[in-house]
Each structure stands twice: as structure tokens, then as C-alpha cells.
Amino acid sequence: MIFSAAGLTLYFNKTTFGVERLSVDGDPETLSWVYGKNFALPYGNNFLLKSNFTGGKFTAEFLYFSEIVCSVTVTQKEGAVSFAYSFKNEGKNKVDLKEGDIGVYTPFFDRFDDPEISLRRRVHAHVRAQGATYIYCEKYSDDLPALGLVMTKGECYSYALERGAYKGERGEIILRLPAMTLAPQENYDCEFLLFPCGGREDFFKKASVSGLLTATCDDLTVFEGEEVVFRSDSGAVLQTEEGEVPFVDGVCRVTAKGFGEHRVTICSENKKLCASYFVLSRDLLKNRIRFVTEKQQLAEGKFRGAFAAYDRQNDEVVIKSGVRSPFNLSGFRAAPLLLLLREWQKGELSEELKQKTEEAVAFYDREIYRGGEVSDDVNGKRARFCKKYYNYPLFSAIKYEKYLCSGDPGALMQSAVILCNLYKSGSVYEVTSAERVVNALRKEGKDSLAEQLTELISEAADKIIASGNKYASFKGLSYGPEIVYGALSTLLDAYFLTGKEYYLLVAEEHVSRLSNFSFPSLSYATSDVPEIFQSDRASGLVYDMSPHFTAVRFAEVYEKYARATGEEQYLALSRRIASACLTLFEEKGVGRRSKAAVATVNGFTLPPYEEISCGEDVVLYHFDLLFGRK
DSSP: OEEEETTEEEEEOTTTOOEEEEEETTOTTOOOSBOSSOBTOEESSEEEEEEEEETTEEEEEEEETTSEEEEEEEEEETTEEEEEEEEEEOSSSOEEEOTTSSEEEOOBOOBOOSHHHHHHHOEEEEEEEEBEEEEEEEETTOOSOEEEEEEEESOBSEEEEEOOSSTTBOOEEEEEOOOEEEOTTOEEEEEEEEEEESSHHHHHHHHHHTTOOOOEESOSEEETTOEEEEEOSSOOEEEETTEEEEOBTTEEEEEOOSSEEEEEEEEOSSOEEEEEEEEEOTTHHHHHHHHIIIIIBOOSSTTTTOBOEEETTTTEEEOOTTSSOTTSGGGTTTHHHHHHHHHHHTTOOOHHHHHHHHHHHHHHHHHTEETTEEEEEETTEEEEOTTOGGGHHHHHHHHHHHHHHHOOHHHHHHHHHHHHHHHHTTOOSOOOSHHHHHHHHHHTTOHHHHHHHHHHHHHHHHHHHHTTTSOTTSTTOOOSHHHHHHHHHHHHHHHHHHOOHHHHHHHHHHHHHHHHHSOOOSSSSOSSSOGGGEEOTTTOOEEOSSHHHHHHHHHHHHHHHHHHHOOHHHHHHHHHHHHHHGGGBOTTSOBOOOHHHHHHHHSSOOOTTEEOOSTHHHHHHHHHHHHOOO
16 A cells, blocks of 8 residues: 655555555655565554555554554655554553553664665664654665654654664664553553655754754763753753753753763753763873773783783683684774873873883784784784784884884884785775874885875775775675775875875765764764764663774864864864763773673673773774874
8 A cells, every 4th residue: 555745655564554665756766765564563562453544544553462552643744744653551450561662663774785785775774762752864875865754742762673683784673662651541642754855954954843852062071160051942941960950042051060971851841852961080091091001901921011801890801712812903902002102102101101001012013013914823823814904004003103102213114014015905994094104204204115105095095086986896895984984084195195186075075975974872962973972771782883993083084174174163073073982981991882892802792890991092092192182
């Protein structure tokens, strides 16, 4: 059965009442934005009682075994298709429902396949479920149209992902309705609107007209005593831990007090929007250095100087046997070293900490560097895995930072050789210190090597341009932010080193693409903070997209683009992202990481109170590198 209205065409399954195909009128690809046959069906243990498909109104009733009847009505509203749900207790006893017992299926076709297919036929869904609820969908290709879903009645505080069995599937999104108790004949009503839109700005404009409560904040990561300024056109009061603060002319100000995360709720007449801001310790870096050197750095044995995972619960270092090594850089074990090297340059390290830094450098010299290739020494046996080029940017960074500390030209030459090997391998999607290394080589009089590296970077940028900026010619690479910001970084390096304007012109398109991944965060009521900081209340996981690198890379390439163009808004955006990175830390320097990231790094799932040495230090290292803030 076909329902066509508001620029959308929906194909309903006559047997289940689920939408099995959804297309936007005028879409040249005519792709279906939904996956499966259950879009818009109520979630939970129910079955279809009856349905009716007539004219401009489709209706259905579903019976839950708890004697709850859900009525669904699909109609057209101005510029949108309305899905209205009424969950009514038809029994004789009250029904207690936990959060997520009932909800709504919204499975958009969000999955990674072959890059070429994904760019043409797949979509990316950005979900917010923190009171005010919406989903914004866009094509991976960034081509228009886009699609929006806004909940105008009812609310959600979490959502679930029913993950599939195949790699690349992002699964079905289920909007989880809140906990409630329904007395006999009592009902809970909710409604969402579905509409096409012309990009993110158009989405928010239409969402605001539909009644969605939105807010922004200049900076949600602050030091104690600084102001947090919220802005909202429709917000009335801000509920904090200490009470309510009114909005005056659309603005509400609170003074940051007390280390850690602080939750607030923005309220309008009939809507709530949950948000949080983070108050930082001014001794955060010192605490972090103390923790990694006292708890995570090995003091004896053949791995002396290396950093390892640390179990806070049992107060011991975690070493996993049966793998090549728990200390190779594929686990980002060099991150604390980069942090220490940077602090050394600032003059912040004591003689004792300098010695610990030298021990770490000596370990990595022995363990990973052999003529610009990567190898791993375990139990006296050296096993080559030199094709793991994705580690090379870290290797190069270690050597470059060592050069800045010691002034040793040999360390700089090693950094340059590693970068040459990286680009010779054919890699073009990397964020590296290449520009700084080339400039340092020229300063040291190593003009020949500087020119060689410059030519390799230019060739990498030319490959990106030759691909048509669709990335599809590079088989096996999933389209995601890591590819976009890597390509952008390479193009900007080529522009800085050669002065050729066409590299900067092509970079503009990549900046536009990158902004699609800088969508408003789930846990923050702000724009322009990447989605990497989203939190799922139901599972407690942080959907980080490797936050230790992704966030930093966002910040780095925006800072590079600001230098290239002089556009201050990108420098401001870079600062906000880097500042938000610090919310990964606790006061004692202990990072908050997702279980998924722990399992990836360590090869097994650690208890929840364990500390990992990996990428949080990269975040801090780059935060200071970019902005010099102690």
C-alpha cells in the first residue's frame, strides 16, 4: 500500500503495517531510506489486530500481551507525514513499564557496504534522544535531499541499536519510550513527523517550526569559575542541581562549580531537553602524567619503559599473554610518551620524569623502529608486520617530538624517513606532522629530503583529486570521517608546502563534507561538537568512533584550514572540539572509555574500573600542541 504526501512516498507492508520502502520525490537515486519491513512499527511483544488503508489516512491497532493496545494513525500534516501512536491500557489492572519496554522502530538504511554502493545507496542517521528527540538522515555522498524525523509529542531519553551479524551494519534504531505506569483505560500518546529537507540548516529550521525544543551553548567544557551560557528561542527555565535559572531574552547563564559532569534540563511549556557541561581540574595534565608514570609505565624487565593497561580494581598492570605484545603501537601505547615529550618541551618535567621519558623512548627505539619499518619483539623473536602503515603517523610523531626536545637531527631524519615510507606505500588518508617535519628539514639544511617528502605529499594529494573526491576508487576503505579528515589534511599539507591554490580549492569540498560528521552531540545541547561524544544511557557506552583520534583529528584539520584561509570560525571550532576532548578524563587523570574500545585495544573485555593507557593521552598531547593551554 502506497502513502504519498509532503514530498515523500511510503510503501506499507499490507501484512505487518510496517514501512518497507521510503523515498523522497525528485531524488535522482530513488534510494530507499529505510531498511527491512518494520519502520514505524511499535516496539515490544505485540501483534497486529487490524489495519485500514484508505485515502489519506492509514490506521492500525496492535495488541500487547499485557493488554495494552497501540493505535497508529498515519496522516499528512503541513510539509510532513505524521505518525501518531496511542498506547492504552485496556485491561483491569495497572501496567508498570520500564524505559524501553515500548517504543518505535526507525530503521534507516545506515550501513557500510562497498564504498561506491554506500555513497550512492546508503544513508547516515544522526540520533538525539535526550528528551527532545530527532533523527536527521543524509546520504553518505552528501548529495541532497536529506530526511528529518522530529518527535512533536512524547519524549525519549535513550535509543537502542539492534546490531546485525554482518560487518558494517549499524542496525535498527529503536526509539525507547520512558518508564511509565498506565492505569486501566489510561493512555500514553506520542507523535513524530517525517519530512524531506535541504541539508542540516534546513532540517533545524523545519524542526523548529514543528515545535522541537533546541538550544546552543558557546562552551560546554570549562574551568571552575567560568560561565556556561545557554541560548534557546523557546526555553523558559534551566533546571540545575541547585535549582532553576530563568532564560532572559533567550539567554541563561550559570557559573561552573565543582569538578566533573553537571547535568541540566532546558524546559519549555511542554518540552524538555537534557544536556550536560563539564568542569575541568586545572591540574588535569599533572595528574595524568603522575598516573601514567606511577601506575602504567613498567619499571623493570625486557619491556622497561613501556606503557601498559592498568587495572584500578586490583591495583595491577594488565598483561595479556598469547599475542605479539601488549605494547605495540597498534594499541596506541605511544600516547603517554607523546604527552611526556610535549610537556618536556614546555619545561614542565622534573629530572625524574625526564628519565622516565628517556626510558620510554629507548623502549620504542628497540621495539618498533628498524629503518622506518615496523616490527615486534616478543620473547626474543622478531616478527615483521611492516605493512601496518596506519601506525606510521605515530612513529613519525615520536621522532619529531624527540627532535624538538633534544635538537637531535638524527631523530628528525628518522621521522622524515618514516613519512616517506608511509606515502610510498600509497596511503593518502593520513593526518601527520608532515608539514612541520618538512619545514624542520629545511631549517636543518636537509633540502634534498625535504623536497623528496614534499613531492610524495603532492602525489598523495593528486591521487585524492584524481579519485573525484568520492573515495570510491580505493577499494576496501569505508567512507567515514577518518577518510575525509585524512584527505583534507593531505591536501592542506600539499597546499602549505607547494603554494598551489588548487589544493586549497579542493580542500573546501572536504571541509563541507567533514561538517556533516560534526553534527550536534547527543549528550550536549550545542551545535558544532562532533558526534563522537554521544552517550547511550541505556548501555552506558560511549559511541566514540575512536575518540582518542577522531576528536583530535577534527581539531587538527580545522586548525590547519583556519591557517590556510584565515577564517576564524574554524579555529574557534577547533578549540571547542579540543576542549571537549578533556571530558574524557576524571580528576585523577583516569580516562573514561567505552567497553568496545577496551576490547579492541586489549583483545579482551576488561572490568569496568580498569584504566587504559591509550588514546586519551593523544587527545591531551594534541590539545596542548594546538593551543598551548596548560
